[in-house]
Amino acid sequence: MMTEPRKTEPARRTVLLGAAGAAAVLAMPRSGLAAASVPAPKASLWPEAAFKATVPDAALKALWGSSSLVSTDQVKMEAPDIAENGAVVPISVDANETAITGAALLARHNPYSLACAYEIPEGTSPAISSRLKLARTTEVIAAVKAGGKLYATSKQVKVTLGGCG
Template sequence: MNQTRRQVMQIGAGAAAMGVAATAGLMPNIALAADAPGWNAPLFEAKSFADVAKIWGATPTESTDVSIIGPDIAENGAVVPVGVKSNAAGTTALGIVVEKNPTSLVAQFNMTDASVPNVATRIKMAQTSNVYAVAKVGDKLLYTKKEIKVTLGGCGG
């Protein structure tokens, strides 16, 4: 494809502007979860709900104060919509644990007193599994679970 002189000059000017921005420190940096304050790597390496509870240092108790919203059948395991809500006063964290995923804890949301403990996200599921909605309240873990069936590959492809 033949380019006009004007197009070549525009491309060159754009590249020069990017070079100046990069050397001036104006280019965005990559944000990594591992760099976040309070990141707990062993928590996201846990292989089961029991391991997550042990690392959180809390006793798991099934409770109606925690609810989970999600489909009965997920058409695509790569994007499963899940919501977690806690009605328990003093909730400091919400979590989503997928029993049969390679790493069980798929999401953790830290709460403050000003937060409403109600979150929604999309998760990746390897296969049909129980999904736990977890709320950390003091030294207890309140949870409820729901089986979500996956019909198309998620974590494994």
């Protein structure tokens, strides 16, 4: 004897969830589901040419309009002599100069030299810390912008494995 499958009505919970979902969709802005209340940043704010530069001079020129670096002991950089893992190399930079408006970390032998760049607001301590991915043993350059001039210090970091190349 065959029995017919039992016909069931949707459970109350399913109906309520569907109604709540429909109400949420109707409450969204009329411009579409992808509309957000926070405006997207302008693409021009990202210095694309600087981050695509393959040598430090070109990156600095694209970032700050100059690649003329003055070597100084006022910029202090902490970096390991030997990095056992090139994927996460800790770098810290501090500067005694108080009028710093920007800072950047560059790796000379990475596929793209500029690793990171910062705008330093007035009155902010000019200290940064980051972890860089280094392709191989390379010179790491810490550059800062102050009073329209660029100051820098550098250190050779030996990479034993890992890396980005």
